[in-house]
Structures are given as structure tokens and as C-alpha cells.
Amino acid sequence: MSKKTTIYDIAKELQITAATVSRALNNNPRISKNTRELVLETAARMNYKQNRLALALKSGKSNNIGVVVPYINRNFFSSVIRGVEDELYPKGYHVIISQTHEDKDRELKIIQNLLNAQVDGILISTSYTNEEKNKLEPALKKSTPFIFFDRKLDFPDISSVTIDDYQGAYDATKHLIDQGCKRIAHFYVNNGLELYKNRLLGYKNALLQSGFEVVPEYIIPLKNDMEAGMEAAKTLMNLPVPPDAIFSSTDNSLLGAVKYLQGLPIHIPDDFCVVGFSNEPFTEFMEPSISSVDQSPVEMGRMAAKVFLEQMDSEQSVKIHKKVILPAKLVIRKSSSKIQ
Amino acid sequence: MSKKTTIYDIAKELQITAATVSRALNNNPRISKNTRELVLETAARMNYKQNRLALALKSGKSNNIGVVVPYINRNFFSSVIRGVEDELYPKGYHVIISQTHEDKDRELKIIQNLLNAQVDGILISTSYTNEEKNKLEPALKKSTPFIFFDRKLDFPDISSVTIDDYQGAYDATKHLIDQGCKRIAHFYVNNGLELYKNRLLGYKNALLQSGFEVVPEYIIPLKNDMEAGMEAAKTLMNLPVPPDAIFSSTDNSLLGAVKYLQGLPIHIPDDFCVVGFSNEPFTEFMEPSISSVDQSPVEMGRMAAKVFLEQMDSEQSVKIHKKVILPAKLVIRKSSSKIQ
DNA sequence: TTGTACGCGTTATCAT
DNA sequence: ATGATAACGCGTACAA
Numbered sequence: 001m002s003k004k005t006t007i008y009d010i011a012k013e014l015q016i017t018a019a020t021v022s023r024a025l026n027n028n029p030r031i032s033k034n035t036r037e038l039v040l041e042t043a044a045r046m047n048y049k050q051n052r053l054a055l056a057l058k059s060g061k062s063n064n065i066g067v068v069v070p071y072i073n074r075n076f077f078s079s080v081i082r083g084v085e086d087e088l089y090p091k092g093y094h095v096i097i098s099q100t101h102e103d104k105d106r107e108l109k110i111i112q113n114l115l116n117a118q119v120d121g122i123l124i125s126t127s128y129t130n131e132e133k134n135k136l137e138p139a140l141k142k143s144t145p146f147i148f149f150d151r152k153l154d155f156p157d158i159s160s161v162t163i164d165d166y167q168g169a170y171d172a173t174k175h176l177i178d179q180g181c182k183r184i185a186h187f188y189v190n191n192g193l194e195l196y197k198n199r200l201l202g203y204k205n206a207l208l209q210s211g212f213e214v215v216p217e218y219i220i221p222l223k224n225d226m227e228a229g230m231e232a233a234k235t236l237m238n239l240p241v242p243p244d245a246i247f248s249s250t251d252n253s254l255l256g257a258v259k260y261l262q263g264l265p266i267h268i269p270d271d272f273c274v275v276g277f278s279n280e281p282f283t284e285f286m287e288p289s290i291s292s293v294d295q296s297p298v299e300m301g302r303m304a305a306k307v308f309l310e311q312m313d314s315e316q317s318v319k320i321h322k323k324v325i326l327p328a329k330l331v332i333r334k335s336s337s338k339i340q
Numbered sequence: 341m342s343k344k345t346t347i348y349d350i351a352k353e354l355q356i357t358a359a360t361v362s363r364a365l366n367n368n369p370r371i372s373k374n375t376r377e378l379v380l381e382t383a384a385r386m387n388y389k390q391n392r393l394a395l396a397l398k399s400g401k402s403n404n405i406g407v408v409v410p411y412i413n414r415n416f417f418s419s420v421i422r423g424v425e426d427e428l429y430p431k432g433y434h435v436i437i438s439q440t441h442e443d444k445d446r447e448l449k450i451i452q453n454l455l456n457a458q459v460d461g462i463l464i465s466t467s468y469t470n471e472e473k474n475k476l477e478p479a480l481k482k483s484t485p486f487i488f489f490d491r492k493l494d495f496p497d498i499s500s501v502t503i504d505d506y507q508g509a510y511d512a513t514k515h516l517i518d519q520g521c522k523r524i525a526h527f528y529v530n531n532g533l534e535l536y537k538n539r540l541l542g543y544k545n546a547l548l549q550s551g552f553e554v555v556p557e558y559i560i561p562l563k564n565d566m567e568a569g570m571e572a573a574k575t576l577m578n579l580p581v582p583p584d585a586i587f588s589s590t591d592n593s594l595l596g597a598v599k600y601l602q603g604l605p606i607h608i609p610d611d612f613c614v615v616g617f618s619n620e621p622f623t624e625f626m627e628p629s630i631s632s633v634d635q636s637p638v639e640m641g642r643m644a645a646k647v648f649l650e651q652m653d654s655e656q657s658v659k660i661h662k663k664v665i666l667p668a669k670l671v672i673r674k675s676s677s678k679i680q
Numbered sequence: 681t682t683g684t685a686c687g688c689g690t691t692a693t694c695a696t
Numbered sequence: 697a698t699g700a701t702a703a704c705g706c707g708t709a710c711a712a
Contacts, residue, residue: 006705017683022707032681053402053458054705057393057688063457064404064436072425073638078418085412085439094436094457096404099425117392117403117434255625285595287627298413346689357699362691372697394689397704 005046013042025050056118065308066096066114068107068124075280076297077125080149083301084123091309093120102127104135111139121145121308129192130154145311149304150295151193159311161304161324165195168293168328169202172247172275175291175330177210179338181245181273183218185236187229187253190221199249199277218243222253229256237264244272245336251276251283251292258290258335273336288334300326345386353382365390396458405648406436406454408447408464415620416637417465420489423641424463431649433460442467444475451479461485461648469532470494485651489644490635491533499651501644501664505535508633508668509542512587512615515631515670517550519678521585521613523558525576527569527593530561539589539617558583562593569596577604584612585676591616591623591632598630598675613676628674640666 007021014021016035023031024039056062067084069077085095096119100107104127114122121144128136133153140146140158148160176184186203189196204214217239222228232253236243237260248254254276258268266272268288276283276292283290307322314320347361354361356375363371364379396402407424409417425435436459440447444467454462461484468476473493480486480498488500516524526543529536544554557579562568572593576583577600588594594616598608606612608628616623616632623630647662654660 004705007707008705018706019684019708020682023682026707028708030681035681049452049456051397051458051705052456053393053397054688055707057391057397057690057704058706058708060688062393071422072412073415073418073422075413075415075418078413078415081437082411082413082439085437089438094438094454096434097421097425097437098429098434099422112389113434116389282622282625285622286625344689348689358689359691359700360698362689363698366691370697375697391689394704395691397688397706398690398692400704 004051005048006051007048010039010042010046010048013046014038060118061120062118063092064094064096064117064119066098066110066117066119066122066124068098068100068110068114068122068126070100070102070125070127072097072099076150076278076295079297080125080301080304083298083303084305085301086298087302087305088308100127104128104132108136108139111136115139115142115144119144120312121147123147123149123304123308125149125151126153127151128153130194131192145308147304147308147311149300151195154194157319157321159307159320159322159324161300161307161326162195163295163300163326163328165198165328166202166205168277168295168330169199169247169249170206171202171328171330172277172291172293173203173206174210175332176245176247176273176275176336177206177212179245179269179273179336181338182212183215183241183243184212184245184247185218185220185243187232187246187248187250187257188219188221189224189249189253191223196249203247224250225252226256226259229253230260231256233257233260237261246272246274248274248276251278251280251290254290255282255286258286269335269338273338275330275336279331283331283333286335291333291336292331294329294331296326296329344391345388346391347388350379350382350386350388353386354378400458401460402458403432404434404436404457404459405461405463406438406450406457406459408438408440408450408454408462408466410440410442410465410467412437412439416490416618416635419637420465420641420644423638423643424645425641426638427642427645428648440467444468444472448476448479451476455479455482455484459484460652461487463487463489463644463648465489465491466493467491468493470534471532485648487644487648487651489640491535494534497659497661499647499660499662499664501640501647501666502535503635503640503666503668505538505668506542506545508617508635508670509539509587509589510546511542511668511670512617512631512633513543513546514550515672516585516587516613516615516676517546517552519585519609519613519676521678522552523555523581523583524552524585524587525558525560525583527572527586527588527590527597528559528561529564529589529593531563536589543587564590565592566596566599569593570600571596573597573600577601586612586614588614588616591618591620591630594630595622595626598626609675609678613678615670615676619671623673626675631673631676632671634669634671636666636669 007018011018024036098110152160220232279292279294283292347358351358364376438450492500560572619632619634623632
């Protein structure tokens with residue numbers, strides 16, 4: 001209820017200056033032991049709390065960092081944020097969350113907004129594609145450090161933390177080949193994001209390097225949701241020669257496909273194998289459990305935070321930029337375990 | 341790279357005062373059309389952005405609000421946050437996230453910290469129980485509005501948004517009775533949180549009001565995780581007269597139970613019915629799909645945000661406090677659909 | 681060791 | 697319609 005006490009209140013109480021109070025509170029050596037203790041005591045008694053806003057304005061450091069994601073309540077993103085917060089909170093940072101809803105105009109506004117709020121850095125999983133990256137460029141040219149995670153853009157002087165999408169896709173496809181699958185289809189999210197292109201590439205190269213052909217009909221462009229996955233599966237199974245496996249670039253679309261396949265007289269994994277991407281929690285608990293490529297999102301968040309911290313430290317001297325690529329780990333479950 | 345431009349820079353450029361610039365930027369009527377346009381133009385040209393920190397210090401409003409949860413990356417909490425952000429971002433607020441890791445000391449520190457950062461309000465799902473609520477009391481007595489969501493404490497003058505845990509539990513139990521289940525067990529999370537007590541109460545009353553007895557052995561106290569659920573199921577099934585249904589106060593523990601039951605020659609739902617609580621995404625995709633009580637987390641977040649906004653508006657006049665109770669909706673799926 | 685004075689960027693209250 | 701000045705709360709260079 002009562003007004004917040006400031007260092008001036010303490011100063012008045014003790015008949016000294018605010019400067020002295022400030023020094024006492026900040027362990028400044030230029031102060032007598034006596035007054036320091038007196039100030040500390042009085043501060044505690046008057047329930048003084050530092051106003052971080054004033055400090056921020058003065059120092060130019062808000063100790064806030066912005067995290068920008070499409071949606072918070074997707075396991076992948078919330079887990080990344082979990083990692084970021086775990087890493088940054090102990091260092092005295094607060095994490096400000098914003099969701100773009102995959103809306104690019106909104107994303108740009110959010111960035112401006114965070115910049116206006118004087119955040120010390122922005123960690124972002126963008127919805128922009130490399131083709132449109134120039135729209136984001138002016139904002140990125142500020143002195144505030146940016147770090148891309150998962151969905152990055154190719155800017156030479158901006159740090160990023162991603163997983164090895166190519167390798168993950170390659171491993172998944174190779175695994176299906178090793179299981180004896182002969183006609184492996186792929187769900188390809190065609191929203192222009194680089195990571196889906198990399199997954200497509202990993203899929204193709206795994207096929208080629210094992211002596212398989214890349215069949216265009218087996219590559220289905222779609223949106224990242226369950227309904228699209230059902231449609232895609234239907235399309236595939238109506239082909240003259242249907243595939244006997246799917247490597248999907250997302251778990252959600254694969255879920256739709258599995259639902260569709262379970263309506264057919266087809267047994268997974270004996271007749272048909274599937275592998276997804278993201279290792280969403282539900283893949284573990286489905287029947288059959290679904291193999292998927294894990295993106296270790298919490299780790300990714302921690303790493304993005306670490307890169308940010310390094311960048312802050314190096315601010316004075318030369319600016320450091322990093323392109324961190326985390327490994328993608330294939331988690332093999334029942335849905336692709338034909339051979340015992 | 342270049343230093344941020346302030347209203348003083350614009351003032352100097354135009355040979356006028358910062359005050360005039362400020363007026364032009366804020367649509368203050370006390371300014372000529374000419375100068376306003378000139379200022380706006382120059383501001384745009386010089387790429388001026390308002391420093392919200394300075395505004396915050398001056399106005400005493402940071403336009404940040406803190407959201408405190410045990411963990412961000414639990415579907416329930418991330419969905420609540422989703423709702424909060426959806427509601428508050430359009431009003432110009434930024435959402436600051438902190439996780440307590442269910443650590444009470446940490447929770448208290450987080451609150452102090454957010455208060456120091458001058459947040460305009462705190463939305464919190466606490467890990468404290470009503471027995472320990474006095475520890476939190478000093479922080480709550482500040483002028484900054486607090487709003488509890490889901491995990492609340494009983495303070496008469498603090499708002500809260502919860503669901504009707506009692507009713508949800510009652511409905512779930514009644515539903516099992518209607519399915520013909522005769523011996524319904526209950527998983528009870530015994531961490532002292534009020535909402536679990538309410539669920540237990542709903543369970544008991546549903547039984548009693550249908551003429552069933554409450555069998556103490558059928559009420560298993562446990563932690564909210566899968567392993568505990570497996571253990572609990574084992575205990576139950578080793579009883580002289582095992583139950584034929586479980587109403588669990590959490591989906592996670594129920595998941596463990598289902599895993600255990602599936603190792604037995606027992607068919608769900610024909611021999612055994614189960615209903616969970618929270619409607620976690622995986623419940624929908626499991627085989628069999630799991631019935632669960634939905635807590636409409638996004639709605640809860642939106643509502644908590646709305647209550648906060650109302651409270652802000654009413655600040656000047658009389659302080660408004662609200663106890664909002666959202667309905668709990670039982671979602672019936674295969675795991676409890678014995679009768680066709 | 682302590683006090684004085686200023687600046688961080690903004691808005692609001694007086695004057696003019 | 698515009699200018700001058702104070703104030704928000706803090707830290708710090710400089711002076712004493």
C-alpha cells in the first residue's frame with residue numbers, strides 16, 4: 001500500500017545523502033563501515049527495494065531479453081524457452097515472451113517493440129524465409145544482439161543455434177532403408193523455411209547414397225498439421241505403387257498419416273514404417289510408439305542463451321558471432337522397428 | 341550501430357525544444373499542424389524510437405507483467421501463458437516469464453525480483469500451500485496486483501482464476517459409475533495443493549451420492565508423475581479385491597497406470613475404465629484414447645489477463661477483487677466408453 | 681569518508 | 697503554440 005521507499009527516503013531518515021546510501025548499498029569501498037551498516041539496517045527496516053527501471057535507464061541495460069516464437073504452447077518452443085530461462089535467470093535476466101502467430105508483419109512489430117523496450121538481446125525463431133529476409137534487415141542492424149534459433153536466416157554476422165536438420169533427416173531415412181523399406185515417401189513442409197529444405201535434402205541424399213531413386217510422387221508438400229497429414233497419406237496410398245514407409249518432417253503431419261493408415265488393413269511397422277521429426281511427447285505414448293528425430297529443445301535454449309551471454313561479454317572488444325549446430329538424435333521406437 | 345536518437349536529437353535538428361517534439365509525437369493538441377508534421381517527418385527520417393524505459397520510469401508503469409509458473413514447458417502452463425500473451429500483447433503489455441521449479445524459496449525470490457523490476461502485475465500459479473501462505477503474505481501486501489491462476493491461495497482480497505476442480509472430479513467419477521464401474525479408485529496428489537483436495541472431494545461425493553462406499557484402500561496418495569502411477573496401479577491390482585476403474589487427478593500418473601495395466605491380461609475399457617485430469621495432448625492420441633477433464637488453459641490465461649486489466653482500470657477508484665471459477669469439461673474418450 | 685551535481689529519456693506543469 | 701524546468705530513481709565523477 002505505502003509508496004515504495006527510495007534511497008532518498010533512507011537518506012532523509014539518516015540525515016545523509018542519497019549518494020552515500022547508494023554507495024552503502026552497492027558495496028562501494030569509499031564508505032565507512034559504520035554508515036554502511038547503518039544504511040543496510042535502515043534499508044531493511046524501511047523495506048527498501050531497488051528500482052531496476054531507474055537502474056536500467058541509467059545504465060542502458062534493462063536486463064531483459066526478448067524471446068520470439070510462433071506460439072508458446074508448442075512443446076518444442078516452450079521447451080526452448082525453458083532452457084533459455086534456466087540459463088538466464090541465474091544471471092539476473094528476465095525473459096520476455098512474444099508470439100508471432102506465424103504472422104510476419106506481427107513479427108516485425110514485435111521486434112520493434114522489444115527494441116523500444118530496450119531489451120538487451122533478442123532470441124528469435126523467425127517465420128521469415130531467406131527470400132524475404134531483407135524486410136527484417138533494418139531491425140537486425142541495430143546494436144542489440146540477435147540470436148536465431150531453429151528457424152534461422154542467413155546473415156553472416158548474426159549468431160544462430162540450430163540442429164543438424166540434414167543429418168537428422170539423413171539418419172531417419174537411412175534407418176528406414178536399413179529396416180528393409182523399399183519405397184520411402186517424405187512429407188515436406190513447403191513454407192519456404194530453410195530447415196525443411198535441409199530435411200528434404202537429407203532424405204534425398206540418404207536415398208541416393210543407398211542406391212535408391214528419388215521418386216517425385218513420393219514427396220508430398222504440405223502444411224504442418226494433422227489434417228494435412230491425413231490427406232497426404234490418402235494421396236500416397238492411392239498411388240499405383242504406394243510407398244511402404246514415410247519419413248515426415250513433422251510429427252503433427254505424421255500423426256494424421258498414422259490415423260489414416262490405421263483405418264486401412266495395414267500394420268505398422270510390419271507392413272509400413274514411419275519416422276517423424278521433433279520427438280513430440282505424444283510420439284512416445286502412441287500405439288505404436290512413433291520413431292522421431294529429437295531436437296533437444298531445452299539444450300537448444302540453453303545454448304542460445306549462452307551464445308547471447310558470450311556476445312554480451314565480447315561487446316566491448318570485437319563482436320563475436322557463432323553458428324552453433326546441435327546434433328539431431330534419431331529416437332527409434334516401434335513404428336519403425338520391423339527387424340527384431 | 342549508431343546511437344539511438346532521442347527527442348533531443350530531433351529538437352536540435354529542428355531548432356526547437358524537446359518538449360515540443362514530445363507533444364508532436366504524443367498527439368498533444370497544443371501544437372501547430374505544421375510543426376507536428378515536421379517533427380513526425382524528421383523523427384521518421386532519423387529513425388526515432390521511443391525509449392519505453394524512460395517512459396516507464398517517469399510514469400511508474402513498466403507495461404510489463406510477470407507470469408510465474410512451476411515449469412514453462414508443461415502443456416497446461418504454456419497454454420495458459422499463450423492465453424495471457426494473446427490477451428495482453430494487443431494492450432501494449434509484455435509478458436515476463438519465470439519458473440519456480442516448484443521451489444518455494446525460489447518462488448519468493450522471483451516475486452521480489454519481479455517487484456523490483458516494477459512489473460505492473462503478477463499472474464502466478466503458486467507452489468505454496470494454504471498452510472504456508474503466511475510466508476508469501478508480505479510480498480502480496482504490496483500495491484502491485486496479484487492474480488492467482490489454477491494453484492491459488494486463500495486470501496480474501498486477492499483475485500484468482502481457477503477451474504471447478506470439485507465439479508470436474510465429480511463429473512468424472514459419476515461418469516465412471518454410469519459406465520457400470522463398481523470399484524472406482526482414485527489417484528490423489530498429496531502435495532497439499534488445494535486443487536487436489538477439491539478433486540478428492542468431488543470423487544468422494546460422487547461415490548456417496550450414488551450410494552457407493554468410499555474405500556480408503558482405493559485412494560492412493562502419490563506424486564504427479566508416470567513412475568508413481570505405475571507403482572500405484574501395481575498396489576491397487578495386488579489388493580484382495582482390485583478396483584475396476586481409476587479416476588486420476590493427473591494425466592501423467594494415469595499414463596503410468598495404463599502402461600502397467602497393459603502389461604496385464606486386462607482390457608481397457610471393457611474390463612477396466614480410466615479417466616484422467618488435465619486433458620494433456622497425449623491423452624487424445626494414445627491407444628486407447630484417454631478420457632480426461634479439460635481445464636481450458638488458454639481460456640484460463642485469457643481470463644487471468646482480463647481480471648488483471650479490470651483491476652488496473654479500477655485502481656483509482658475502489659479495488660476490485662474477483663474469484664473466477666471456470667467450468668471443468670469432461671472429455672469422454674475410449675478409455676471409459678464401455679457402453680456403446 | 682561524504683556531499684554536490686549531473687545525466688539517463690521522457691512527460692507534465694508552468695510560463696511566455 | 698512553444699519554451700524552460702522539474703521530476704521519475706539511480707549511480708558516479710568530481711569536489712570537499
